[in-house]
Amino acid sequence: MKYDCIIIGGGASGLMLAAMAKVNKGLILEATAALGTKLLMTGGGRCNITHAGSIKDFVDCYDEAGRALRKCLYRHSNTEMLDWLESIGVPTILEEDRYYPATERAIDVRDALVRAAQNNGWEIKLQQRVRPKLQNCNSGTGLTVVTNQGEYDAARVVIATGGITYPETGSDGSMFEVVRDLGIEVTELKPALAPVHVRDYPYAELSGVSIPNVTVTAYSSDTINTCKGKAARFTGDLLFTHNGFSGPAILKVSKYCEPGEMIRINYNCKLEDLPKRFRKCLEDRARGESGDIKTSKLAGLLESDEFIVKSIDARGIVTSGGISLSEIDTGTMELKKCPGLFAIGEAIDADGTTGGYNLQLCYSTAATVAEQIQK
Numbered sequence: 001m002k003y004d005c006i007i008i009g010g011g012a013s014g015l016m017l018a019a020m021a022k023v024n025k026g027l028i029l030e031a032t033a034a035l036g037t038k039l040l041m042t043g044g045g046r047c048n049i050t051h052a053g054s055i056k057d058f059v060d061c062y063d064e065a066g067r068a069l070r071k072c073l074y075r076h077s078n079t080e081m082l083d084w085l086e087s088i089g090v091p092t093i094l095e096e097d098r099y100y101p102a103t104e105r106a107i108d109v110r111d112a113l114v115r116a117a118q119n120n121g122w123e124i125k126l127q128q129r130v131r132p133k134l135q136n137c138n139s140g141t142g143l144t145v146v147t148n149q150g151e152y153d154a155a156r157v158v159i160a161t162g163g164i165t166y167p168e169t170g171s172d173g174s175m176f177e178v179v180r181d182l183g184i185e186v187t188e189l190k191p192a193l194a195p196v197h198v199r200d201y202p203y204a205e206l207s208g209v210s211i212p213n214v215t216v217t218a219y220s221s222d223t224i225n226t227c228k229g230k231a232a233r234f235t236g237d238l239l240f241t242h243n244g245f246s247g248p249a250i251l252k253v254s255k256y257c258e259p260g261e262m263i264r265i266n267y268n269c270k271l272e273d274l275p276k277r278f279r280k281c282l283e284d285r286a287r288g289e290s291g292d293i294k295t296s297k298l299a300g301l302l303e304s305d306e307f308i309v310k311s312i313d314a315r316g317i318v319t320s321g322g323i324s325l326s327e328i329d330t331g332t333m334e335l336k337k338c339p340g341l342f343a344i345g346e347a348i349d350a351d352g353t354t355g356g357y358n359l360q361l362c363y364s365t366a367a368t369v370a371e372q373i374q375k
């Protein structure tokens with residue numbers, strides 16, 4: 001049985017593609033027993049679907065990848081995405097500068113995508129994990145997808161299998177092996193937008209306390225030793241957890257942190273403006289051998305609280321790295337070495353910062369492929 005198109009992965013990007021593209025005979029192969037499990041976790045269950053503002057300002061939110069994907073983002077922008085969501089029964093609301101579904105329920109987005117996909121002619125098969133095999137990739141005569149349950153032929157195949165974080169949602173990185181076996185480059189994979197663990201963490205007792213407007217700077221080994229090179233710096237809320245730092249400022253900087261390197265925290269405020277418990281912690285750390293608080297040490301900690309990174313938490317909101325953009329024609333999202341094979345969403349080497357940029361990336365890349373596979 002030959003399909004027009006097979007989408008591997010029934011997550012955010014795969015479902016968006018199926019909900020957009022009408023086909024005669026399409027198939028979604030999903031490894032787990034459920035669709036869109038990670039999508040249901042987005043925005044704390046409320047699903048921050050995209051960001052407000054000009055799409056031109058989105059490009060910088062994906063670093064280097066943003067420039068490579070500029071056309072794809074411009075052509076299928078946030079405003080287009082909002083109109084399309086409305087058309088499939090998901091009106092949105094704006095809260096500060098972030099969009100959410102009007103019902104504020106990620107499950108309503110997931111269910112609307114599934115309904116639209118089924119209306120568009122897509123069959124859904126669950127518990128079908130694609131094995132390290134995708135055949136006939138260079139023949140130009142279609143592709144065969146091999147799963148734990150069978151073999152499926154299609155004229156076109158789309159990889160929408162996500163990244164490596166929260167593997168319990170099904171995005172366990174298994175598809176990257178399949179891709180590497182095809183001779184396609186996959187860049188280094190690591191959690192991003194993740195909490196950071198440091199050596200000798202002194203704030204475990206402050207777990208749950210959050211400090212606003214903190215600046216966190218990550219230094220690479222080169223930067224520390226030579227004072228040259230680029231340090232990554234973000235300002236936002238900082239959250240203490242029982243075993244490390246979290247909160248927006250840390251999540252953003254995490255992508256630039258490596259174990260053994262340094263982060264520096266500037267609390268950007270006077271001691272008296274900090275929560276009492278945290279103030280006490282800082283004062284204790286600034287005590288000399290005699291037990292007196294050293295004012296200069298305290299001032300130093302307030303402006304420059306330094307830590308060596310121990311590890312980046314595996315539970316990142318996204319994955320940094322993925323199918324190399326150099327392997328992809330970003331005008332179509334087709335893999336240059338494998339005609340008929342496409343890649344979208346978090347599986348590609350692009351990740352955005354917090355604020356709805358990652359679901360926007362899913363939409364823009366999926367809409368680009370939808371143009372190619374519409375019947």
Ligand SMILES: Cc1cc2nc3c(=O)[nH]c(=O)nc-3n(C[C@H](O)[C@H](O)[C@H](O)COP(=O)(O)OP(=O)(O)OC[C@H]3O[C@@H](n4cnc5c(N)ncnc54)[C@H](O)[C@@H]3O)c2cc1C
Pocket residue numbers: 008009010011012013014029030031032035036037038039041042043044047048049050128129130131160161162163166169170171172173174175316317318344345346347355356357358359360362
């Ligand atoms: C806690 C949390 C909160 C988030 N909040 C937001 C937010 O508010 N806004 C935002 O923009 N982004 C958010 N994100 C990021 C966003 O959820 C992801 O970027 C997005 O889900 C990626 O979509 P995807 O389709 O590429 O991958 P996924 O949604 O991960 O879907 C991939 C699918 O492929 C399946 N699969 C994997 N391997 C195989 C295989 N070998 N065979 C068959 N199927 C396979 C998986 O089971 C999964 O269903 C959040 C992420 C997390 C973890």
